[in-house]
Amino acid sequence: MEEKLKAVMILKKAANLGDSSIKKMIQAVGSAEGVLKEKAANLLKIEGIGSQRIHDIHNPAYEAAVEEELCFIRNNAIDCYLYDAPDYPYRLKQCLDGPVLLFGRGNICMTQKNVISIVGTRRATSYGIRFCEELIEMLAPLDPIIVSGFAYGIDITAQRAALNAGLQTIGCLAHGLNQLYPKTHKKYTTAIEENGGFFTDYWSTDLFDRKNFLGRNRIIAGISEATVVIESANKGGSLVTAELAHSYNRDVFAVPGRVTDVYSQGCNMLIKTQKAHVLTTAADLIYMLNWELEEKQQQAQQKQLFVTLDEEEKTIFHFLENNNKELLDHIALHCHMPTFKVASLLLTMELKGVVRPLPGKRFELI
Incomplete structure (x- = not known):
């Protein structure tokens, strides 16, 4: 875990890399450690990642700066939240420009x-x-x-x-x-x-x-x-x-x-x-926001007669079946799909009479 944290911090230290670019590189290569080891020629194939950004990540001064910050973190009871970790705030995870690394106390x-x-x-x-x-x-x-x-x-x-x-x-x-x-x-x-x-x-x-x-x-x-x-x-x-x-x-x-x-x-x-x-x-x-002071009402009987769902729609259906009313971002996170994709699928499912929208960007099965 510490090696992964170090690698993310080195990428974060690079002057010309923002959070969105770092996430893009990690997604393309598979890990932050892999980005640091990957050949420059392969990194250049990633859209929006130019030669200057690649050159910056190999600055030898960054490793010393990261060690100094890690020392501060250890000595001051600082918690680190990596954007792909389960304890990272899940709504913030849905933001493209959300921090790749959060510090908390x-x-x-x-x-x-x-x-x-x-x-x-x-x-x-x-x-x-x-x-x-x-x-x-x-x-x-x-x-x-x-x-x-x-x-x-x-x-x-x-x-x-x-x-x-x-x-x-x-x-x-x-x-x-x-x-x-x-x-x-x-x-x-x-x-x-x-x-x-x-x-x-x-x-x-x-x-x-x-x-x-x-x-x-x-x-x-x-x-x-x-x-x-x-x-x-x-x-x-x-x-x-x-x-x-x-x-x-x-x-x-x-x-x-x-x-x-x-x-x-x-x-x-x-x-x-x-x-x-x-x-x-x-x-x-x-x-x-559809917040309720009373307990949730019993889930209505699901109407599935003559409705055909594709695999992605079925994934959303089964998630809502187990979780009742849920936020759009929450559905996207747990179904491992981008928010814009889930929004489109939910609209299709609404037209099929399977789901209905609620105030506060929540959805439930009909």
Whole structure:
């Protein structure tokens, strides 16, 4: 396992390789270790992988940098999550640009299906803070994981409210786990690590840069089934996170406000452009995501008369037969198919009268 981790870290260290390119190379060759051993001529056959990128992965300085980072990881109780490992967040696994390697610290458990991200302005108003706190209090009986960016304003409000409600909360950071920003939030780190933890894909040697927030935002958007925006101006990181979530085919919710309020402009724009559902109460989110306070109703009798399914459709059918209502991303992950492929197959199965769509991009057998 450590050799695989080292190989991934060497590829990650290469200046001209991003997460998507690394995944593409591993998929083509079969393993990260294999990529480092593969002949350059064969790597050049991979679409989008040029000679400069191949040259970069053999920089001898990378191995020393990786050993230094591994030493930091061992000495600071850091968990490593490789993108093809079972403990890697399964929704993030469906994002093409998701980190090939995540670093974590705390007591993170991603087995719960109800995971939402809550983001918003750093200059939250009393209205936004109160709405955020009441939202989480109303959602608490469903035991969701609350994800945010550990920033000022709405982010830390959401994470504090999650702790107060006894919920797991995860902070996604824009720097390595040897730093903390903002420093004034250090007082919350122990409680968060005891009831969740922190994720980042930045190394301890990475310099803190405000540009890192863009990379951090893709983790916030990709790790959850839905992103909630509570107060945002017409520009800012919250809107970037919402746009990313929308591009990942995830549900986005926005709290509407008066057109004259600066920190309602971003939310109103998301609603106006139909990139977000209106969120006025927790009931809106529970309905749209099909979260249920009561036990699931008994599965309806399956209608299979005169229906012919191909092998891929049968795979999806049997998965839903055993799991009742499931998310599109969850179906794709467990059926080992790309999300876009599963979406197309589900549409065909819907036309055949085999499945029906539900709010929150869930599906069930008829």
